[in-house]
Amino acid sequence: MSTKRLFQSVAEQIATLIDDGAYPPGTRLPGERELAEKLGVSRVTIREAEIALQAVGRLEIKTGSGVYVSENKPELAEALPGASAFEVTEARLLVESEAAALAAHNITDEGILRLGQLINQMRTGDEGAANEADQEFHLTIAEASNNLAMVHTIKTLWRMREELPEVKATYEAVCVHDADSRTEEHKAVYDALKERDPAGARAAMREHFHRLIEAMLDATERQALEELQQRSSASRERFAAASKIA
Known part of the structure; x- marks a missing residue:
């Protein structure tokens, strides 16, 4: 060191x-x-x-x-902006993709071994353990970038993911449905880092976040549709009740 x-x-x-x-x-x-x-x-x-x-x-x-x-x-270290889940994920895409590219140059054999262990942990089926492994996977790559500014930024983005209620709820709604995709995407990042391939690591990390954003859009559309259906049902019930009174 x-x-x-x-x-x-x-x-x-x-x-x-x-x-x-x-x-x-x-x-x-x-x-x-x-x-x-x-x-x-x-x-x-x-x-x-x-x-x-x-x-x-x-x-x-x-x-x-x-x-x-x-x-x-x-x-300043404690304050977090009221960003949306999409803003947090967009920022993660931009920063963590470049961190992965830097990590491909600097990561040690021990770091590669740890990433492999974390991927296995994601496959256990235990949601809590998988989420912890997910976070450590990304932070291990951040540390391997050897760029303190990136490490600080990525840690702050993870705080936003975990501490902003709306962001946390959105991630939980998405991640509960995509455990297999998430694991395979992390494996693609791992494979590129193991080969010390900066371009491959960047592309794999970007693909991971692109898919996550698409999943968020789908979840948002489902939620909007459910809310519309609930409002429609409530309107029908009120209309039916009013018709009986009339």
């Missing part, structure tokens, strides 16, 4: 410790030497990780005093 990638990984470990309550907001972090021993890295790497966390508002470095956990998480 490169020095750059190492301090980024350590920064994520420290952020996780903060989120898990090991270092509550406002408290002082252990010194560089103690953290270096705890995480098995050099003091220089700890220093670089702390600077990176200060840049995103997670830490405050006070000269002569120490490094402190910020009292509040940055509001």
Whole structure:
């Protein structure tokens, strides 16, 4: 792992410790030497990780005093726009297709092995396990792109998929009907990455999202038709009741 990638990984470990309550907001972090021993890295790497966390508002470095956990998480990191499922999926198509192409250049043998394991997990028939594997599959590819901006963007898009109620409901309505298609599409992405084929990985990922968008359109049409039928039935009932009174 490169020095750059190492301090980024350590920064994520420290952020996780903060989120898990090991270092509550406002408290002082252990010194560089103690953290270096705890995480098995050099003091220089700890220093670089702390600077990176200060840049995103997670830490405050006070000269002569120490490094402190910020009292509040940055509001920008928590806010999500009220995007539709189509907007989220369109953005995923654009970003994740290019992430897959980059990953084809950089992914390790261990990464390929993990993707294969996740595809097998999708085939178990357990919906919860399949959804978890789906998310990890996409995030593993994002990490393999070695582009932090893409990783951050893709993680945010997944937050939108899971935390925006209308987006989550749309995905659930679609994914429950397309488990087999989803698995085979992920297998196509996996095959291209295994061959280290950037163009193939990009095309396979784009095909996956194109099919997903089509499924969303079909689901939306079905929902609109059902709502129309319900309104029509209600109108017929009111008309029948009014006719009896008359």
